[in-house]
Amino acid sequence: MRRSVFIALASAAFLGTGTGVASAHPLGNFTINHYAGLAVRPDTVNVDYVIDMAEIPAFQERADIDRDGDGVLSGAELATYAAARCDALRSGLSLRVDGRALALSVASATTALPLGQAGLSTLRLECEYRSALDAGADARSRLLEFADVNYADRIGWREVTARGDGIRLETTLPSESASARLTAYPQDLLSSPLDIRGGSIRFTAGAPIVEPEAIAPPAAAPATDGRPTDVLAALIGQRELSLIGMLAALLIALGLGVLHALSPGHGKTVMAAYLVGTRGTRRQALVLGPVVALSHTAGVLLLGAVTIAASRLIAPERLYPYLSMAAGVIVLGIGLALIQRRIRVRGHGHDHQHHHEETAAPLGWRPLVALGLSGGIVPSASALLLLLGAIHFDRIGFGMVLILAFGLGMAVTLVGVGLVLVGARRLTQSAANGHRLIRRGLRWMPELTALLVVLFGLGMTAQALATIL
Known part of the structure; x- marks a missing residue:
């Protein structure tokens, strides 16, 4: 019991310092x-x-x-x-x-x-x-x-x-x-x-020895800090896991999900472009985060199954470029749909102010769900390590709960980002009422954001293809 309390306090301290998730191996967990x-x-x-x-x-x-x-x-x-x-x-x-x-x-x-x-x-x-x-x-x-x-x-x-x-x-x-x-x-x-x-x-x-000139090795990489996941492993690995220990493990997994969502990726830029350019609502922002988290959780479980059951057939890290390409194609498709919609609207002359609310309405729930899938389809190596660590300690059920907590941390963070974006867009629109130049800029915002989504989709797809080829 005292050991669980100590580890719980240590975990809170570690997360409170904002320690990022780092791979214990300097070159990554798959190498x-x-x-x-x-x-x-x-x-x-x-x-x-x-x-x-x-x-x-x-x-x-x-x-x-x-x-x-x-x-x-x-x-x-x-x-x-x-x-x-x-x-x-x-x-x-x-x-x-x-x-x-x-x-x-x-x-x-x-x-x-x-x-x-x-x-x-x-x-x-x-x-x-x-x-x-x-x-x-x-x-x-x-x-x-x-x-x-x-x-x-x-x-x-x-x-x-x-x-x-x-x-x-x-x-x-x-x-x-x-x-x-x-x-x-x-x-x-x-x-x-x-x-x-x-x-x-x-x-x-028999000739005189002439060896290649020795190259002084560069400074070695310092030992990486995986403290949050290491504390989590210590909790999972206890012979008898107390209630405090379980709560501490859930807290760490939740915190790791938050940190992971705040790291680069997960389509936050594309999400911003979509919510701003299509006049996304608070309700859509509330849905987008959980969709990203659910798709990410499904991806982690799928990759875990591949790691355990099909490791002789395919290297798990080889799936990442294909998943990244799928995410890029989805984003590209959403961007092209936005551009097609704006061309149709402009062609019918519906770009006047009194039609602005109608023409800038969101595309609907399907593109929103697709956008969420693109943001979570590439699983986190840290979440995969949590799952494998739980399997290693023969606590598969608890490992699944930790993965869900990880996803919940991602969802809460991304929902918060989405709500901030929707609120910021509304404030900008309110401030534009007395400024003609800002109103003109906002009128062209759907076209600009659609183009931004297309460019991001092209970049993601090209980067993934370069890795595959």
């Missing part, structure tokens, strides 16, 4: 990150291979690790998984010398499960591979080629380094890891992570 360090010697090539999985792909791996299905990952299970996975990953690594493929053997394999966000663990797999080099003339220049095609369809950091021992190297690959073997990602590269999937090395056995 699978790669490092391959090549060490070339006169008679062998060693490959130091590291895979760093963020929370969601690590969660997907649990079924393969937990062989006895008891929900506990024992040391023996981790060792068995590491040996099997390192052996399987060999097929995705290509090592060739002078065009001839070299066979890689597993020298060592280890797995660790560092704690991540929302009570979920990340996964770190380290594989040491070795391959023998055939004897050749010491002075002969040889070409070594390396490629990594493992998890080719998953997003993440990819890095390759090369060093020589008694070998002269000529390569563009660096000799030092910019991420310290995926333990300290550079702050200035988080938005555009390295994507090095291979490289070539010319070497001459």
